[in-house]
Amino acid sequence: MATITELTVKDVRFPTSLEAHGSDAMHGDPDYSCAYVVICTDTQLRGHGLTFTAGRGTDLVCNSIKYMGRMVVGKKVSDIFDNFGIFWEKLVNDTQFRWLGPEKGVVHLATAGIVNALWDMWAKMEGKPLWKLLVDMEPEKLVSTMDFRYLSDALTPEEALAILKKNQSTKAEREKELLSKGYPAYTTSAGWLGYSEERIKKLCQEAMAEGFTKFKVKVGADLKDDIRRCRVIREQIGYDKVLMTDANQRWDVQQSIDWMKQLAEFKPLWIEEPTSPDDIMGHAAIAKALKPYGIGVATGEMCQNRVMFKQFIVEGAMQFCQIDSCRLGGVNEILVVLLMAYKYRVPVCPHGGGVGLCEYINHLCIFDYICVSASMENRVTEYVDHLHEHFKSPCVVKDGCYTVPKDPGYSAEMKEESLLEYEYPSGSVWKKLFAEGKFTPE
Numbered sequence: 001m002a003t004i005t006e007l008t009v010k011d012v013r014f015p016t017s018l019e020a021h022g023s024d025a026m027h028g029d030p031d032y033s034c035a036y037v038v039i040c041t042d043t044q045l046r047g048h049g050l051t052f053t054a055g056r057g058t059d060l061v062c063n064s065i066k067y068m069g070r071m072v073v074g075k076k077v078s079d080i081f082d083n084f085g086i087f088w089e090k091l092v093n094d095t096q097f098r099w100l101g102p103e104k105g106v107v108h109l110a111t112a113g114i115v116n117a118l119w120d121m122w123a124k125m126e127g128k129p130l131w132k133l134l135v136d137m138e139p140e141k142l143v144s145t146m147d148f149r150y151l152s153d154a155l156t157p158e159e160a161l162a163i164l165k166k167n168q169s170t171k172a173e174r175e176k177e178l179l180s181k182g183y184p185a186y187t188t189s190a191g192w193l194g195y196s197e198e199r200i201k202k203l204c205q206e207a208m209a210e211g212f213t214k215f216k217v218k219v220g221a222d223l224k225d226d227i228r229r230c231r232v233i234r235e236q237i238g239y240d241k242v243l244m245t246d247a248n249q250r251w252d253v254q255q256s257i258d259w260m261k262q263l264a265e266f267k268p269l270w271i272e273e274p275t276s277p278d279d280i281m282g283h284a285a286i287a288k289a290l291k292p293y294g295i296g297v298a299t300g301e302m303c304q305n306r307v308m309f310k311q312f313i314v315e316g317a318m319q320f321c322q323i324d325s326c327r328l329g330g331v332n333e334i335l336v337v338l339l340m341a342y343k344y345r346v347p348v349c350p351h352g353g354g355v356g357l358c359e360y361i362n363h364l365c366i367f368d369y370i371c372v373s374a375s376m377e378n379r380v381t382e383y384v385d386h387l388h389e390h391f392k393s394p395c396v397v398k399d400g401c402y403t404v405p406k407d408p409g410y411s412a413e414m415k416e417e418s419l420l421e422y423e424y425p426s427g428s429v430w431k432k433l434f435a436e437g438k439f440t441p442e
């Protein structure tokens with residue numbers, strides 16, 4: 001059986017800020033980036049994974065990954081996958097390194113990069129796409145990959161097992177359904193904050209022609225401008241389509257409520273991240289105040305770990321649970337959040353705004369539908385139309401739905417030429433941008 005011989009990490013950045021792709025009220029100039037992890041073994045088997053960042057600071061995550069890599073190198077692959085839950089707990093609990101978190105911030109982003117690469121390796125080892133590896137796994141084995149520490153007041157392993165078992169006998173039907181229809185997606189690509197009116201109109205038209213019926217718009221910087229941009233989008237898409245709004249943590253609690261009352265005429269389904277991602281009480285208050293307007297609260301892309309999700313979910317502070325495949329510590333932690341969300345009847349609508357996130361969440365929403373929720377009610381997965389060309393097995397959206405990935409693995413393996421071009425700061429694209437004076441090396 002294979003032994004892990006090496007873990008490498010690269011700082012890979014894309015200059016998306018040049019065109020305001022990904023811009024919002026708090027992140028005006030994101031350069032979609034990632035710490036890209038490759039785990040090698042003494043056989044042909046490899047695992048590829050990433051964790052998303054917005055540009056500056058990716059080097060800090062890379063360093064954290066290098067440090068944590070020591071806990072992986074030298075291990076037998078079977079020892080990890082036979083006891084993945086125990087291994088995960090050890091990875092996040094190094095007696096000294098955990099002081100830098102625990103289970104939050106840079107170190108948890110690093111955990112995600114490593115853990116995502118390990119799941120990719122496991123799926124490749126079994127010759128299956130990640131979603132299928134999960135779907136075919138015995139419920140007991142799946143539960144054994146999860147860490148229930150700090151959760152037993154909300155979800156026990158026995159309850160998790162019961163949810164998974166309940167869906168076993170019907171999962172083949174849902175798998176068949178997804179293979180033919182795909183999983184519903186919404187697009188954020190028309191609504192970035194830095195886009196001109198003309199661009200928004202054009203992108204809305206293009207997205208509708210591609211079959212999208214659900215759209216998200218960034219808000220939060222300037223109320224008058226938000227009213228103008230919401231109006232522009234509604235004029236394009238009409239009121240028979242769904243609109244979501246996203247403030248990326250810009251407001252205080254009362255400000256969120258007042259602002260959203262002004263945008264209520266545009267009938268948004270949700271306001272996403274109205275305030276600090278750590279403010280559970282604040283989100284609950286906003287949710288309560290906006291309920292009469294038919295506006296729910298969505299959050300999760302910066303929800304640090306399963307313990308924070310527990311509180312948001314149980315306290316009614318999120319009506320839409322936006323798991324993030326790289327903010328949580330990889331698939332192990334995501335699985336337990338999917339189960340908690342199901343138990344408390346909070347629909348999961350994964351976050352996709354970033355490089356590689358759409359590739360990842362496609363697998364996760366498929367698993368959620370087949371094995372956990374068994375329902376698509378109020379569920380929709382984010383899609384952003386950027387940077388998919390850099391992946392060997394990119395996600396594909398058709399008629400407004402994610403199609404089901406077929407290639408073995410977790411879909412985040414990048415093309416060699418992309419790495420040569422975009423590794424920061426040595427890649428050929430970056431050298432050119434520095435020479436042209438468009439960016440200054442850090």
Ligand SMILES: C[C@H](O)[C@@H](O)CC(=O)C(=O)O
Pocket residue numbers: 021022023024027030054188246248301351352353354382
């Ligand atoms: C900086 C990112 O683009 C962020 O705006 C993404 C996001 O909030 C979303 O996709 O939702």
Ligand SMILES: [Mg+2]
Pocket residue numbers: 246248272273301353
């Ligand atoms: Mg968001």
